[in-house]
Amino acid sequence: MSDLRFEDVTVCYGRTTAVDGVSLTVPEGEVVGLVGESGSGKSTLARAAVGLVPVHRGAITLGGRPVPARGRRRPLQMVFQDPYSSLDPRMTVGDSIAEAMPPGGSRVERRAEVRRLLELVHLDPAHARSHPVRLSGGQRQRVALARALAGRPRVIIADEITSALDVSIQGAVLNLVRELQRDLGLSILFISHNLAVVRYVASHVAVMYRGRIVEQGPTGRVLAEPGHEYTRELLAAVPGRRSQP
């Protein structure tokens, strides 16, 4: 069993509390959507999980044990929002992916692994030798996914990974996320401000508002019978809902 579990997690920046006593579970093999407005603490929670931000109180565990924040084995990986800043412009795509792989293995093996990962995200393995400048936003986001997979994670946190992409490309990345989850049995914490996107990829959804989780449950139920005022407001605000009066 390897659930990602947040227990009463609080994160503070100076005097402001960004995340306030959040408890949340990402069950093994499931996609949990985390929605909320900007500043609600979604990204902070993600960064706390991977150790980029110190946790003030509470615990984050993976399969019952604390998430390792040191060493080369990182079973929790993250994909970031901006595909233009998440790849080192000086490194080839292959090097970026190889860097995230656990140590060990010969050069040939590592190169083969890079090829396998690129194929997994539907990119031409020849791109291993390209620099990120040559890639489009959607291609970069695929590389970022491949790099996250290189660490052989049990859970991936995807932080607004489609919000910087053009609509014609967003769909392809969402399809890839669903495919990876289905084929590899990954657990994913999928953060987005877009309810329609979360509805499409996540089986469970948690709604975050001002640092707290105000509602969570199976996606279908939360969207059909929202229990919290804020969730109702979010749902009412989704554009396109009033197109047929």
Next chain:
Amino acid sequence: MDRRWLRVVRSPLGLGAGALTVLVLGVAVLAPLLWGDRADAVDTGTLTAGPSGKHWAGTDNLGRDIVFRVLAASRLSVELALLATAIAVLVGLLLGSASCLLGRRTGRLVAAGVNVAVAFPGLLLALFFAVVFGVGAKGAVLAIGLSGAPVFARLTETLVAGVAAMDFVAAARVAGVGRVRILLRHVLPNIAEPLAVNATIGAGNALLSFAGLSFLGLGVQSPAYDWGRLLFDGVGNLYVNPAAALAPGAAILLAGLAFNLFGESVAKGFGVAVLAGGRAGVGASPQPAARAGHEAGPAPSDGAGTGVPDVVLDVRDLEVTFHGDRGPIRPVRGLTFAVRRGEAVGLVGESGSGKSLTALAVSGLVDDSGRVDAARLELLGSDLRTRDTPARRRTLGTALAMVFQDPMTSFNPTRRIGRQLAEVATHHLGMGRRDAMARAVDRLASVRIQAAGRRARQYPHEFSGGMRQRAMIGMGLMGTPALIIADEPTTALDVTVQRQVLELLAAIREADDVALILISHDVTVVGEVCDRVLVMYAGRIVEDLPASELATGAARHPYTRALVAAVPDMDTDLDRPLATIPGRPVDPAEVPPGCAYAKRCPLADARCRADDPPLVADNSGRRVACWHAGELSPRDGVRLKGAETAREAR
């Protein structure tokens, strides 16, 4: 890499400075070997003499030739300057990357120290260290090196912080890469260029500082000599033999200029920021596009055609052209459309489709690097192709309202909100300050800003994003707008705030029959707010249809259909993959012949790739530009909701 060096060498300044630097370095290496003896040769016959055929710049008080001494001194001068620079860069690099290596708390302490030190000018620090290390060459090297360190520390700090904030560093940390390795593999390579450039400029400054210190008598001591020392000796005899001071002065100037200018031109060519605090100025402004010769003349006007009375905006054959490195770039290619009073028209398309530029062009706000051509461009009855006049400014200032994408940057940060609104009334309505402010408060209240009187006295940063966007709309309402052009007005906002802003726009339209052009990448938003939708692709309108037809699947252009299908909404079938559009949007610099969408289109055939389809209107006024308008592709099965004949295709 190569092209950037080429750019440096191609500029006359870069070439000259580069050659000069090589020359200075060459002389520094060779001069003592070639002319060392003659520089020390004592000519007792001519002591402190002026220039002559034998001694071009005269002699010093021991009868030694000034020209040879200046040449020979180049070795020591350059050597000491480089040594001092090396110290400055090394110490600066260590201090500057402290935050990255030692963790947050220690890093912050070091940064605070650097902050205090950097405020003190280099020469003062050099004097301080000259006292500590004593007068002489060794002391001066340490003094100039250490006094240059804070500036490099600050530079490194800024650069490191910039790179460390990038997601790829976060990704490396998540992957378990260690601090030192992150610094060496990710951070340093990404800041090496600006560091090297600034070190070059720093070497020039060190050379000048060294000359200054030696000139004060605190640097190199007799019998050794550098340029500063020669200048010091020469100035003492300025009235007897000015050349003895001018020759080393010229050498200092030449070498200092060489390093500085070379650094600056490399910075400019590479697009690297340069420190502005020291002697070097600010460099690296983005290079403006060169004005190439181009097919000339304003677009032909089709006679004295007056538009239909209720047409607010009439656009025919609108083109916007910029000048690129490889010929003109035309992001907007022949747009024709009109907006009637009270009508809401949506302009949708992906990034690079030219929709925002269209908005700027029709409101006369394209900056001077771009060229706007049109057969007709009439906004509220005034021809935008003619020269700007005060009368037209008044008309547009009161009757056209603009709302821009980013409410955070669209207000002047140094002025109170109320004053920014009131300005419209004082300039265009002839109101006094007091009346104008009263109207501003009233307008803020009308866009549902509570406590408008107090809010009007606040600065933009005290407003939330949604409030700012409302205030921006309120600014448009200072006059009596007939048209509001809103360019992605809600993209930067949360959905709940987006809803409020859209409702506000709708309410304004209803209340006063105001026309609206809503530009968005989001088909669902446009479909909800607008009456009519113009779909743009690669700078052209590919379809013009009633907004209600977007959702029903009655769109006839394959791009429009794909766009609608690619966006998941709350009713998307969860058991099917989302429809995707293969390939990527067209780069405005490389628009292919034929239909620009052909490469991504499942219906494309040879004709599509050869001839660009014209935008044709049908009886009901809908327009579409497609040779296969209305034909279904196999992929469309997925998109038409409820169509059971669907077949998945990649």
Next chain:
Amino acid sequence: MSDISVAVTGTLDPPGARPWGRPWVRFGVRRSGRLLVSVYVLVTASFAMIHLIPGDPVRGALGPTAPAALVEARRHALGLDAPLLTQYWRFVKGLFTGHLGTSLSAQLPVTDVVAQRLPTTLTLAVLAFAVAAATGIPLGVAMGVLTRRGHGRRTELAFTATSVVMAIVPDFLIGVGLVYVFGVHLGWLPVAGNETPSGYLLPVISLAIGPGAILARIVRVEMVRVLETDFVRTARAKRLPARTVHLGHALPNAVTAALTLGGLILGAMVAGTVLVENVFALPGLGRTIVQSILTKDYPVVQAIVLIYGIGVLLINTAVDVALALLDPRSMIREA
């Protein structure tokens, strides 16, 4: 136009202005705190200077052949024979009571020496700053407007080339050049001393050219940048006349950004007086400190380093206050 009423769907309106308390008070407290810490560091550094000298500073100053008794007497005169803490206490107390020790070479209280020299340096620095600002800023603004995007390629090139060179040429070289042309070659102006007001003309020019050119460059670049910002586009969308857009909206923002760097330039001008005073033989602090360093007259050196340092700190504080007045956001950044 009627009022527009919209049904408020959002009951959870996001918070608007964040409560900053009283920004001016917070700014004042923080900024003066920083000034005090900097002054403390400066005082300690100038005290420590003499103790950082490797070996025995007194023996070093008097030379290896000086008799031991003389060395001991000098050590006592400098107060170096007392315990370090006592020395530090005396030094700090002296600062408050105006006793900075006695100049070894002039045999006068350091306070007198400094008081005598300070006016010359102050006059020079203030005049040079006034000249640099009065020429650099307007020139930068004009150039910014003339060379904004899509305009004045040639003008930009010419301006950049001239200003780069002017910014790089060090003040002492300009000084030597001016002395040569006007003093030696033409024999027009006094080239040494400050007996007449015209004695300041050449020094001020040599000191002001570099900073003036740098200021002009910074202001131009900032102006060009600001003219491309969203809020200038908003101002243009309001159809304000060009003059209002440039001077009313763009200029304050360009100057704000330029001021941040301008503070450093101002500080550098204080240091520049040292060289210029030596070129023109002006009897100011700069000439005195160089002579004192050469004669190892440490009390004088310490005092002058302190004065220069405090001058620089005051300039920086003044710049921050000016920034806060111009741009309210900078106050928050400080706090």
